[in-house]
Amino acid sequence: MAQSSVRIVSELHDEPHIEGRRVTVRRIRGLVEGAEKSVEEVVAQLDLDIAEVYGALEYYQSHPEEMAAAERRRAEREAAARERGAASLAELARNDDV
Numbered sequence: 001m002a003q004s005s006v007r008i009v010s011e012l013h014d015e016p017h018i019e020g021r022r023v024t025v026r027r028i029r030g031l032v033e034g035a036e037k038s039v040e041e042v043v044a045q046l047d048l049d050i051a052e053v054y055g056a057l058e059y060y061q062s063h064p065e066e067m068a069a070a071e072r073r074r075a076e077r078e079a080a081a082r083e084r085g086a087a088s089l090a091e092l093a094r095n096d097d098v
Contacts, residue, residue, distance in 0.1 A: 006051055006052050006054075008025060008055065014070075015073070018055070021048070025056045028046070028053055028056040028057065028060075029057060
């Protein structure tokens with residue numbers, strides 16, 4: 001199997017992201033697999049190249065334990081923020097519409 005030339009690091013966000021970018025592997029995976037956007041749509045939306053998107057998807061699949069840990073950390077941070085009274089993203093979006 002060919003190795004990806006896209007470097008994935010964890011310098012920002014406390015989770016894997018494309019080196020030199022702030023977009024996380026989890027975000028790219030969520031757009032392609034969760035929001036069912038095409039790779040081309042994600043490339044255009046996030047101003048990435050196609051190799052970066054495929055590299056992030058390959059990384060997600062190849063590192064299931066690391067990605068599960070990142071998901072847990074994010075969920076814990078969100079729960080703690082809600083306990084402190086932070087609004088959810090949905091609430092913020094509704095407030096912007098008012």
